[in-house]
Amino acid sequence: MHRPPTAEAGIAEELAAVRPGLLPRYTAELPGARAAVLTRLWRALAHEPLPWITGRTPGPHGLALRLADGRTLRGPHADPYATSAYVTAVHLDRRPYEDAARLMMALAVPHGTAFAAELAHSAASLALSRAGAEQPRQWPERDREWEWEQRVVDGHPFHPNCRSRPGFSVADQLAYGPEHGPVVELGTVPVPAADCLVSGRWPAELRDGDRLLLPVHPWQATRVLKRPYGIWCPARPLMSLRTLAVPGGPHVKTALSARLTSSVRDISVYSVRAAATLSAFAEELAARTDGLLHITRTLGAATAHSPGLAALLRESPRQYAAPGEWVLPVAALATTSLPGCPTWLAAFTRLALTVGLRLLDLGVALEAHGQNLLVVLAADATPLRLVYRDLADIRLSPARLVRHGITPPGLTGRLLTDDPEALRRKLFGSLVTGALAGTAGSGGTLAAALETVLPDLPATADLAFLREHPLPAKALTLMRLSPGRSGDIWTALPRPGSEAATVLECGPSGQ
Template identity: 50%
Template sequence: MKIGGIMGRGESEFAAELAAVRPALSAAYAAAVPGARAAVLGRLWRSLLHEPLPGIATSLGHTAQHGCPPPEGSEVVLADGRRLRGPERRPHDLGEVPVLWLDGTPYREPAALLAALGLPGSARLTADLANSVASLALSRANARADRRHTPEDHEQDVVDGHPYHPCCRNRPGVSVAEQLAYMPEHRPVVALDLVAVPAADCLVSGPWPDALTDGDRLLLPVHPWQSEHVLPDLGVRPYRKGAIPARPLMSVRTLAPLDGGPHLKTAFTTRMTSAVRDISPGSIRDCVPLSDLLAELSRRAGGPRVIRYLAGAAATAKGEFSADLAVMLREPTRAFAGNSADVLPVAAVTPGAVDDPAAWLAAFARLALPAALRLLAAGAALEAHGQNLLVLLDGRGRPARLAYRDLADVRLSPARLARHGVEVPPVAARLLHDDPGVLHAKLYGSLVGTTFGGLVAGFSGGDRDAEAGLWRIVRDAAREAFDGLPCHPDVRADREALFAPYLMVKAHLLAQLDCTPPGDNWIKLPNPLFASL
């Protein structure tokens, strides 16, 4: 890649494909490239500053992991002595960074910068960053306002993806034409295929619907990308192509059928953002009993409406249940919202759509914090980031009710559940943890580190005084929520952790290095609720 106005490899490949399949978008794509670079570079700079990455000798992230207050600063010192400089970037800050300076040399392309840094295990990640920039530019080039105001429209309004992840729009193996045809921000209708498989050879959870049954065979909805790229290697062909027209939601591989039936979570076996989007047999086994448990716990605790999985199935391929040929059926959004169109993922909330940010945030905090903390005390830690949390707005556009969806990343405490007279359901061992640190990281890292962090940063617009005031609103709501809970050792531990100097949050860049063990990687970041005391 070259520095300056020349397109990098990922960008130029996208430009060439776009010229062939949608030439009318070419000019808009070229215009969107600089902003997409700056958006990804801003996310990359956050990770370089705040994550303890190999190949870096001194940074805010390295300092924080040793338990001392991180200094104010905007410099990273590499192990070989080179220095990378840029603007101040707190962990929850949003916004673009047009340029970073490595020993006086300007870098505007994230992939070019990462290649120049030479961090151990970063070769694949360098290609992912290039893909993220190119795909983000395509998303922005084709973004358009759609004022139909259905729940699906709100889902598809999210153009930029994860607010803090450098690979926010990474979609390797998905061509330009396929992105235009399948990705939610391009507002397509996707026609899902059906695969017919013997029921006796399937792993099934929950009551499978008659409408997806043909005699002794189950008809599994399959994403057309999966049919094209994955099923041939499994020796499987669709029984019927284009059978279910549906609109893709934020997660890409979950779709809302146009007929209003259950949402369909399909396998889409490539890395998007950072994870491979298949559906493990374990998730199929867990989906219904986990839904039942969380729905009952939330009902008891006055928590959010749990959007339940109704059924799931995985077919056999090459002698075993296949994560590449599986699907889950989830309650549609309208099961929570009725006929209201004013229900949206919290990630879709934009500052421009909120007339009074402080009032909006206060209403949301008074809903989200008591609900999440009561569930935590009862034994369930939600991964409450902006894609999983849905908010129903009242007539003034303020939060009135909450729902929670996508249950596979919750953590359950058998000991806490037992203290509340609840038996642990038959779910995968990976979901079960009694360690309070694991429970706190799961809930606080997502709810405070991502959801509230993104809202506060977006609403304050970089004004540090306004930002501090918004964090005080969140802090006060958290205190009130704890005051309403019984004085129990679990609750005291939860309270201490929420107001501690540091929070454990997911590392986004570290987790993508080839030398990092698989699974969640947790790091310490300064806790804005502690800073606001």
């Protein structure tokens, strides 16, 4: 098999043209970025149901994977909850591989060539992100909550495509990537109101007579829509890159038809149609959490009946933090020191599971990963309550809602399911094997927090599942290697504490 084109050299060439002063730092960051992507890939090879891996044999010095073609792949013990880049090389038979893209090419599996190109871009783009990221202050100013979002330099803690941004040039990444600290000039595209679907209230400042002014990301307008746009206002990109914070105003979720990690990001007509109804219902449900959870309201949503030209306006999570408090996405917790780490993590785990399990029992499964879930901290960093944003992919169980005397919202389609497995996968696969694991940074640390918290939680069938079964997680690599299959593919991870890696860790991880 031929090696994929070297993304590292391509980014270096572009960087030399647009930001030559950053080139030495980029070069210095490449080895660590390769290890970070290889670590994520090794996790997938060790724990996902990949059809061309026929056996996994742990030993005193690591893990051996038997391939269908008779070869053997060897590497360290794989902690599925680790966020540090602990894999610097694996051996395919006797040949070492330090680069995930070259390893994927050598494996020669179906659809591996395209995935190898994504892995190469992920590592090179991650090195660029680390090189360009500003060193954060200990705590941002409380009216600059977007600074927390910029600290999540490494992207998804477990996806090998953690920083893959195909279609983005180096100049695009520097101009729009939140880790580079840019200010983005949001634009608007005028569309006849009669040609739009609107959910909720659309603000007067985004109307022009009989036309709606739909907010648009400049990359989308230039690269996808290929049409002129008017300048609306400066904004700060948040973790998701396509959602931006308007100073003193809402958060604006724009359509951005680019593949980031796994999915092409746009805003479906279904999401716009459901937005107002779902937001009102979520506000009612949050009231049942005794003040432990707030859900940011969707102020308005509009689409020109096209996933590529649509926008949602949401409240800023800052609305739910009192003076003297901070609110930050859970993914940012791993980028700063946590006071009294085990005690703090147990308190946060108790808060998150109390809220998540209560809503799940009522019939609402949040997609509570580290981007959607935020935590409100007291001045001494004590976790007080949670804020949830982006309702586009939660799941609702009409049967559970009715059982608790709650009238289901007037919705149809993919958001509704009574399947307990689907509901548990949605919550536990995002909250436990996602947000909590990413915060803990290792299986041992996560196990200690769960052992402290689980005995005290109210008994439900969902809690019993969490205590007794392997934990669900998306098979992120298998999904990328299955281009003809739609929807999520799942795997089961060993319970925290049962894997080999049990070292307790505190403070920054994955950097």
